[in-house]
Amino acid sequence: MWFGGSGGPRAGWRRPVSSRPVWPDSAGFWDSGDWPRHERKTVERGGVRVAVFGPCGVSRNELEALAASDAPDDMAWRWPGSYTVVRLDHEGTTIWTDLGWAQPVYILTTRGVTTWASSSLLLASLNGHRPDLSQITDRLIDPDLSESAARRSWFAGVERLPPGHRVTLARDGTVGVGRVWVPRHKHGLDHPALLRTELDAAVRLRVDTADAPSTDFSGGFDSTALGLIAAEHLYPRRRRIIASTVHPSGVTSGGDLDYAREAGWHPGLHHVWLPLGDEHAPYQELDRVPATDEPAPTTVSHAYFSAQLHWLAREHGCDLHMTGDGGDGLLLTQVGYLADLARAGKAVRAVRETALWAHVRKKSWFDVLGSIRKSSSPQEGRPWVNKVAREQEAPVAELFEPCTRSQRSVISAVLPAGRTARSDAQIAERCGIGLHNPYFDSRIIDTCLAVPTRELPGPARYKPLMAEAMAGLFPPRLARRTTKGDASADHYGGLRKALPRITDMLDGHLAALGLIDVPRLRRVVADTAAGLSSDLYPVESAVAVETWLRALTARPTTTWLIERTEART
Template identity: 40%
Template sequence: MQGAVAEIAAGASSTGHAVAADCSGGMDSTSLAMLLAQCRTARAEDLGHAAVAVTVHPAGTTAGGDLDYARAAVAYARTGLAGLARTVEHLLCPLDDRHLPYGRIGELVPATDEPAPSTVAIARFDAELALLAGRGVGDLVTGDGGDTLLGPQPGYLPDLAATRTLHSQALLLRHALGWARLRRTAVWPLLAGARAAAARGEPGEAARTRTAMRVVARTARADAQITEQLHGITLHNPFTDASVVEAALAVPGPLRAAPGDYKPVLRQAMAGLLPETVTARRTKGDFTPDQYRGLRTHLQALTGLVDGELAARGLIDPAHYRALLTRAAAGAPGIGFHQLNPVLATEVWLRALHQRPAAARWTTTDEDPPPAGSTNSRWEVF
């Protein structure tokens, strides 16, 4: 696992210019930042640039949460890991109300192959990219996909239910009890659901994770197009690489995603690179409050997007979706951002496609001789 991730980090680090990694203080991105610093150690004289570990944080906040964990990781690299002191630079990216979710989505999002996952957070993403570009960074490594691949989830329970051995059935009961305690729910629905899925012969947890990672990897390409178009930065997502995915999935689900054991595969793979304060972390930054603030701040602009490309195609009911946005901004229960964000991202994407300069190809009329190799008989713009 470490070798697969390190190989991708080394590739990003070998471009000859400055390279950065997100460093949120969580295991995914922070591991990558430390690996980049390690890659720079051997070639620091040739490259002349330190690896930049960038941490976004609320403006005015100087301590607490992600900041403390990120600082602990960088301090550990400089003092606890021999040779890394001069190859890692910690860069802070303060964000304020100008960078709330949903801000400037109609202004900043360029045309991409498909709607980008970063669309609703484009103001924040652009601020980070602009800061890095100003420091000469040409490559950015992120931990995107790490939660999907390595995060704790009970999707392996049907696999245990399908294996009719005493050991697997005992493990099923023990892990189901663990998940029930974590979720503060009864254990019987988990057990019944696992056994029903096994009886239906549904794909196993590894197959479902591969499918999910294909989606993450494909949509990440749209984010990569954004970084390239806005600031000329190449985006790298090691956790979506096939070699990393297969290395992770080689570990059985009960060992990879057990209840109460947060990302054990990554923790063991990166042993020695991260301080204990980071590997023992059991919390995760939550941007839900920012999403609500952004939704309320930009509600008028967002409701104005509703009567657009999707409505013209009959794909959404503008009145219904406008009411949904308004209720969500008011904090009404039962409305998730997963109901809002894909629609907004698709609307913004369609508008960006239509606003870009048209690509054109030459064809000829029936009266003119066609160019060599052309089989078309008219002028087309698309």
């Protein structure tokens, strides 16, 4: 699903042949035609047109008010959901992007015509689908360099519009970008209660519009909270949510599975178990990964991810699936918070929290202080990556300065994750299910970043804000949980099984582009599979990017109408 538009100083417009105008006479504003009605809301009044794409809690009366008066900038996060607002009037087009970047918008200007769309893959068809080599190189070196880039996309010439901004596209082709949101601390509030209110609204927004909603139910805080909140809402209405727990075939207890089983008895929740075999291990079925806006987070886990979605749609008729993605970045206090405490004049507490963090993680003070410094600086280069000339790209967190170090850490982690998750949603669409990640919703992000530094829990505590928000709903054992589950063993096992195939695929598109030293990278992959390296990132990153490049070569052809003339790309 996508939407977009075009305009510029030259008369004319362009749109995909497969698109439909949002209004019958709006050839310069279009969508893919397959949006659910509740995720595509439009209104027209007095020559002003407003459209909202994505899950949004705006009412009809509120939508009409946006067309009847000046549009307030806080509508980017005024209602529950992850959505983009587009307003057309006599001056041009205005776009309000969501805070969580979960509904990303891109822009491309060619031959005097500016085209924007919610899919960079779609826009890149106007530009030959040329990948951006700087973006690829940065991804191979360090995820923070590529994922947090504020403007550069994965396609040459296609730019990202920043989250939490207002973008104006004047009729003369002028593009203006202005920030409409910054994180602000709010003192004297019951922040756990506010988080619970926003989570309730985000979940209700999804399940009330779905025929058969489902959710991940891993046994962790984030997905379990979504399932239990949905069950509380649906049970009085004689409905239920499908809570899906995946597990290795033959293994039904231990670790996260015990937490999931205990929480799964809640009324209104239908707990289902999906056993996974060796065919669902990481690095399997990479040839089935479709082309997306950027390498999807689930690329190396595609076999498991797609199997789960197909199974939920086929066996349970599910049409909407929620995940807990984003919860860790929002709810785990980052170590940079210790520096914020010191700056706020809380040196004694900073020392105490540092000592507690070192004790819980079984690290020395020296290691903890080193991790604080490392959190603000990029990793060193990978010797197997052949660097290309590149321009310095500002990270997205710089768009929202001034903010505290802990706020900056959350923005750097959560907003890029929200955008990359859109690629997972594109894969889910091919499985027949709408994928939703409520923790990337604008109001939830705004709520979590409003907790003042002095009220934040220390990094040694495990998501106390969530534990308090879910008090009375989490089972007691889950509420006492202090650690997160680890799936690294599955990834090492999957890599060993797929090693011959992975070794062969490395001499592919990345090598042809001159971006990697194949013999060196193969040694890294072999060492990692043998357990000689604890860093999976180099392997998973290289495999994900190579898989994405291969999928681009098998992409479907896009035909565009350009100034009333068909052009095939």
